[in-house]
Amino acid sequence: MEAQEDLQVDLSTESLLEMYWLIVLSRRLDERTWVLHRQGKIAFHISGIGHEAAQVGAALALRRGQDWVVPYYRDLALMLALGFTPKEFMLGVMGKKGEPSSGARQMPSHWSLKRMNVVSHSSPVATQAPHASGIGFAIKMRGDDVVVLTSIGEGSTSQGEWYEAVNWAAVHQLPVVFMVENNLYAISVRQERQMAVEHVADKAAGLGLPGVTVDGLDALAVHQVMTEAVDRARSGGGPTVVETMVQRMTPHSSDDDDRSYRTREELEALKAQDPLDLHRDKLLAAGILTEEAEREVQARAKREVDEAVAFATEAPYPDISEASYPVYAEDRRDD
Amino acid sequence: MTEMTLIEGLRQGMDEELERDARVFIVGEDVGPRGGVFRATQGLYEKYGEDRVVDSPLAELSIVGIGIGTALYGMRPICEIQFADFIYPAFNQIVSEAARMCYRSGGEWTVPMVIRAPYGGGIGGGLYHSQSIEAFFTHVPGLKVVVPSTPYDAKGLLKSAVRDPNPVIYLEPKKGYRLIRGEVPEDEEVLVPIGPARLSREGTDLSVFAYGMMHHYCLEAAERVSQEGIDTELVDLRTLKPVDRETVLASVAKTGKALIVHEDNLTGGYGAEIAAILAEEAFADLDAPVRRLAGPDVPAMPYSHPLQDWFMPDADRIADAIRELAAY
Numbered sequence: 234m235e236a237q238e239d240l241q242v243d244l245s246t247e248s249l250l251e252m253y254w255l256i257v258l259s260r261r262l263d264e265r266t267w268v269l270h271r272q273g274k275i276a277f278h279i280s281g282i283g284h285e286a287a288q289v290g291a292a293l294a295l296r297r298g299q300d301w302v303v304p305y306y307r308d309l310a311l312m313l314a315l316g317f318t319p320k321e322f323m324l325g326v327m328g329k330k331g332e333p334s335s336g337a338r339q340m341p342s343h344w345s346l347k348r349m350n351v352v353s354h355s356s357p358v359a360t361q362a363p364h365a366s367g368i369g370f371a372i373k374m375r376g377d378d379v380v381v382l383t384s385i386g387e388g389s390t391s392q393g394e395w396y397e398a399v400n401w402a403a404v405h406q407l408p409v410v411f412m413v414e415n416n417l418y419a420i421s422v423r424q425e426r427q428m429a430v431e432h433v434a435d436k437a438a439g440l441g442l443p444g445v446t447v448d449g450l451d452a453l454a455v456h457q458v459m460t461e462a463v464d465r466a467r468s469g470g471g472p473t474v475v476e477t478m479v480q481r482m483t484p485h486s487s488d489d490d491d492r493s494y495r496t497r498e499e500l501e502a503l504k505a506q507d508p509l510d511l512h513r514d515k516l517l518a519a520g521i522l523t524e525e526a527e528r529e530v531q532a533r534a535k536r537e538v539d540e541a542v543a544f545a546t547e548a549p550y551p552d553i554s555e556a557s558y559p560v561y562a563e564d565r566r567d568d
Numbered sequence: 569m570t571e572m573t574l575i576e577g578l579r580q581g582m583d584e585e586l587e588r589d590a591r592v593f594i595v596g597e598d599v600g601p602r603g604g605v606f607r608a609t610q611g612l613y614e615k616y617g618e619d620r621v622v623d624s625p626l627a628e629l630s631i632v633g634i635g636i637g638t639a640l641y642g643m644r645p646i647c648e649i650q651f652a653d654f655i656y657p658a659f660n661q662i663v664s665e666a667a668r669m670c671y672r673s674g675g676e677w678t679v680p681m682v683i684r685a686p687y688g689g690g691i692g693g694g695l696y697h698s699q700s701i702e703a704f705f706t707h708v709p710g711l712k713v714v715v716p717s718t719p720y721d722a723k724g725l726l727k728s729a730v731r732d733p734n735p736v737i738y739l740e741p742k743k744g745y746r747l748i749r750g751e752v753p754e755d756e757e758v759l760v761p762i763g764p765a766r767l768s769r770e771g772t773d774l775s776v777f778a779y780g781m782m783h784h785y786c787l788e789a790a791e792r793v794s795q796e797g798i799d800t801e802l803v804d805l806r807t808l809k810p811v812d813r814e815t816v817l818a819s820v821a822k823t824g825k826a827l828i829v830h831e832d833n834l835t836g837g838y839g840a841e842i843a844a845i846l847a848e849e850a851f852a853d854l855d856a857p858v859r860r861l862a863g864p865d866v867p868a869m870p871y872s873h874p875l876q877d878w879f880m881p882d883a884d885r886i887a888d889a890i891r892e893l894a895a896y
Contacts, residue, residue, distance in 0.1 A: 301641075336674030345673045352640055353673040357664050363630055364665070367637015374593070374619055374643070394660070397630035404625065558671075560709045562733035565675035 239519045242453045243460075246521050248293055252452050253516055254530055255292075256285040256509050259310035261534040262319055265542060266326055266341075270487045275326050279342050280483040283450075284414050285310035286508035287477035288384075290455025291412055294463045295382060301350040301372075303365040303383035305358070306342045307414060311384065315349045319537050323545035330551040337551050358389035362398035362411070369407030369472070380466045384412040387476070388419020390436065391427050399474065403442040406471035410462045413474065414449065416481035421494040437474040449477030450508040453515070480506065570754050575608055575745040577719030577752055581726030582609065582646060584757075586616050589644060592730055595622040596631055596648025596684075605650055606686060606745055632658040632683060636666050639681045644730055652687035652739065653699040653868075666735040667710030682729045686742035688781050688831055690880050694871035700832035700863070705737045706809045706841065712762055713737045713809040717783040719750040721806055724760030732762060741780035748784055765812035767819070771801035773894050774825035774856075777816065777842055779805040782829045782881060789886035798894045808838055816842060817850055824855035827893050831881055834862040856896035861889045 240249070259281065266278045281288070284307050292314030295302070304311055309322065317333070324332040326341045334345040334353065345353030352368070354361040365383035372379045389395060390413060402409045413433045417424045430436060437444025443465075447458040455477055462473035480503045484491040491500075516522035522530075558564040572580070585592045593616075594609055600623040603610030613621040624631045628649055635645035649655045655662075666679045689698030706713050712734055716722040722740070729736040741748075752758060768783065769790055778786040783804045790800035801819055805812065820826050826846055828839035839860040846858050861881055863869070869879045 333676075335672050338674065339672050343672075345676060347673075347676040353669060353677050355664050355668065355672065357660060360633075360660060360665055363633020363661065364637040364640060366630075367634040367639075368641045369637070370634055371638040371641035371643045374638075375641075393657075394629060394633065397625070397627045398633065400625060400627070401630055401634055559675040560671050561712075562670055562675070562678040562680070565670070565678075 240453060240515065242457065244293070244453065244456060249516060249521055252289045252293060253512055253522065255289045255310055255314050256452070256512055257530050257534045258319065258537065259285045259313050260509055261538045262322060262541070263309055265538050267483070267487070269326065269542070275341075276328070277340050277487055278326065279306050279486040281307040281309040283416065283480040283482035283503065283508065286452035286512055287414055287449035287455045287479050289314050290452040291382060291384070291459045294456055294459035295380065298349055300379055301352065301368050301381045303352045303354065303361045303368065303381060304344050305354060305361060305384050305386065305389070306356075307386065308344060308384055309342065312344050312346065312351070315346060315351055317344070317346055319541035320544045323541040324548055327545045327548070328550065329545055329548040331548070336555060359385060359392035359394040361385070362395045363401070365409050365411070366398045366401040366407055369402055369409040370405060372408055373405065378467065379408065380463050381409045382412060382463075383409065384414060386419060387413055387415035387417070387424055387433050388422065388427050390433050396440070399437070399440050399442065399472070402472040403440050406469065408466035409472040410459065410466055411472060411474045412459075413476040414479050415476050416479045418481055418485070420485040420489060421491070432476055434474050434476040442472050442474060444474040444476065446476040446478065449479035450506055450511055452508070452512050479508070482507070569751040571749055572719050572752055573746045574716070574719045574722045574741070574748045575606065577722035578608055578726055578740065579610065579612070580752070581723035581758075583612060583615070585727055585730040586612065586620060589730070591642060591644040592646065593620045593622060593643060594646045594648065595624050595635060597624055597626055597650045599623060599648050604648065606742065608648070627657070628654050629657040629661050632661040632666065635681050635683070636661060636669070636679050639679045640677055644680055646682045646684060646730065649683060649685040651693075651697050652685040652701045653696045655685055655701060659704070662705070662711070662735070662737070663708050667708045670734070671710060678733055679735050680733045682726070682736050682738050684738045684740060686740045686745070688741050688743055689869040689876060690743040690781065692871060692873070692876065693869070695868040698869035700830065702739060702808055703832055703837050706838055711735055711737055711809060712807070713739065714762055714807050715739045715741065715779040716806060717741060717744065717780050717804050718748065720752050720758060721760050721766070723752055724758040725762065725806065727759050728762050736762065739780065744781045744784055762807050763810055763812060764807065765815040766804040766806055767801070767815065768804045769800060769802035771799040772823060773799045774827060774890065775801045775803060775819040775823045776827045776829060776890065777803050777805055778829040779808065782831055785881065785883045786829055786886055788883040789890055792883065792887050793890050793894070796891070798890060800890055811841065811845070813845060813849070816845060820846055820850045821853045824853055825893050825896065826854070827859045827861060827889055829861045829881060829886055831863045833865050834860060835865050837862050856893055859889060859893050861886060
């Protein structure tokens, strides 16, 4: 389809609608998971509400399935864009057998999806960043046409691991894009207690690579900046730090109570800048999305979420024997 | 057969694996034109180039973290930590990441990598160039830990570690780099499997378990006490994780007495694991309490020569411990 001149973006109608679908699907899954937690049906949820537009903007700048992704725990929309299914997500949330990230060994939202080159990550933050640079280093050694996207929260860029990873990528001009999803909060600690710079992207200057800050509530703006960063990486121009300004519209996780550090007024104000609404309104105004199509998107999302919850509820737990392996590569089994 | 030093065996092992498999590369501080501060990688940069023998920034966690990333992409990194004492910044990457990757991904992702580190004292290295670190890593499921004590094993274990599909911690007794010499065959491939211990001296009166430089001193002590009529059996553990239970238990079944020697601190040291195995599985075979001879529980080895000697177990002290146990 034609590029959308009205929106002044180099994206097809199909892509713009896919973005919207992914944002809606991610939001409805995320909301339902909070409900499941409040009902006492699951042990844990960590949310990406408010981050979705940035994630789908980034995902659509990649060659999905060819490029590699090293994500972090808020990346539900990014993972859906990479082919993680709602059923797979719900298996993980409920700790059921066959969950693709870890076989239900890890907490939910600790992603891995080998079939789409998404690498497993852990809970200690920033540990994934050196892996992304290592993958980039191997890509460069082999001369492959592959780019790595790695994501992280702004608080986690305080870790030495992030600096060491970005430094490596800059020294060797590696094909890595360091995406920072800046929601201003690291659990309860605001950005001004994490860093003296105004923007995380400013840190890039000290490491010798470009750093860009973009409105992460605007999927199209993120897509444009990400496309430039990915193109630069792919053409041998080296890494980029892309800081997307997003908003965390929920507590840190289901175990967090944000009332001690965030006013209700502040949270309420975020709703006026909901990235889902912003993207929908843009598509409606441009005539890309109709009211009827919008209702269909919502109905389809509800249906897929319902199906995923029903599927995962019925699914068996892993056999207890699965807790004992595979500690070593030689212990791997086909199931 | 060619006689060579332990570090030459190690270097030859790396050379052959670089030659054999294009996925293998070395990364670490000063490993390039400098050939490593101990010269372990000497000549490899010239032979294989800067893409295969890579000087890293001076940041240990990144050496391991980058290595993990390359392994995930299909490479076979050999990561050099310049001194074992400097491995702690990389602890998180080794323990949280490399060791747990296979399990936490249900086997989807694995980390075939070697992490080499010169360890141990007796070289005037003071607190931060003398440490033994094995106990931190033998505790961690998902890792393998090996310690060669001969040039043959240095070569053969290195080559096996490179070919292993898991993260392998390869600890080098640096005092023995040039002190320990031995025969290594030229016309056959030297591969020492990870797992089996080596019965390095047969005896009937008591069993001594050691590894690395301490194995060398134990051998010296065993020869000395043999002139007094004490017949010592010596086992070079050489793979600490997984431990070779069968060899340990078979030896104690024969001798009925066990002494474990390491230069790492006593408390929570590797000797405690061997002692626990014997207490659980060889109780009926034991004719004497299990003994441990280890470094003292001070933070690390002091620099000053007499203070260093106070810390480091040697052939004299080992011979005394053998005599005491034999007389029990």
